[in-house]
Amino acid sequence: MRVRTVAVVLILGVVILGAALFVTSAGGFSARSEPTAAERIVARALRRWATPRQARTATNPVPFSSDAWAEARAHFADHCATCHANDGSGQTDIGRNLYPKAPDMRLAETERLTDGELYWIIENGIRLTGMPAWGQGGSDDADTWKLVHFIRHLKDLTPEQLAEMESLNPKSPADIQEEREDLDFLSGKDPERQATKGAHQHPKE
Numbered sequence: 001m002r003v004r005t006v007a008v009v010l011i012l013g014v015v016i017l018g019a020a021l022f023v024t025s026a027g028g029f030s031a032r033s034e035p036t037a038a039e040r041i042v043a044r045a046l047r048r049w050a051t052p053r054q055a056r057t058a059t060n061p062v063p064f065s066s067d068a069w070a071e072a073r074a075h076f077a078d079h080c081a082t083c084h085a086n087d088g089s090g091q092t093d094i095g096r097n098l099y100p101k102a103p104d105m106r107l108a109e110t111e112r113l114t115d116g117e118l119y120w121i122i123e124n125g126i127r128l129t130g131m132p133a134w135g136q137g138g139s140d141d142a143d144t145w146k147l148v149h150f151i152r153h154l155k156d157l158t159p160e161q162l163a164e165m166e167s168l169n170p171k172s173p174a175d176i177q178e179e180r181e182d183l184d185f186l187s188g189k190d191p192e193r194q195a196t197k198g199a200h201q202h203p204k205e
């Protein structure tokens, strides 16, 4: 019996060591690489199992309305778009360089999550990923339920709504200054200066 236990522990040790070696040989701890298909499947399955059934089957208590949608757009633009992008694609400097990456929430994988699961994720975050917990863990945070509506309506966003969201994205003092200078340049107040749109982007490899 004892020999068996030792054997199991040894085998487990070898498997864990093997997995660690595999991870490190496949690009070390760089966040740049994509999680493997196996990692993705295991992580999603664990996430699902770890969500209490009651939370998973909860229905959205906030009725969808144009006001709720507008509020959620502003909220998302301010708190979430840094990683997820206004359109939910995850195509931002931060979102596409996290490990795991911010997902494209317009795709079926996200659509398949229940309203309750989306709420649970936003409220509690996802451990060992860049996704923070945004709530206190309760089940009746109306702002979070409105964000669930927002995610359900990503495909309905109009170019005007996206432009409005862009104006609500967080900006650094340097961004604001740059925008002001660009406006001055474009309105002819400061013809010496050249418009610098995009000058702060990091060079692509």
Ligand code: HEC
Pocket: 043, 076, 079, 080, 081, 082, 083, 084, 094, 098, 099, 100, 101, 102, 103, 105, 109, 110, 113, 118, 121, 122, 126, 129, 130, 131, 132, 134, 147, 151
């Ligand atoms: C700092 C970056 C960051 C911010 C800010 C952020 N998220 Fe996330 N989010 C992530 C990452 C990374 C994942 C993917 C985690 C994973 O693969 O398990 C994620 C996953 C999600 C998911 C699960 C989608 C799916 O299909 O698995 C939802 C829903 C979500 N975020 C909503 C939000 C909302 C709403 C906000 C704003 C209140 C927000 N996130 C802010 C990084 C972020």
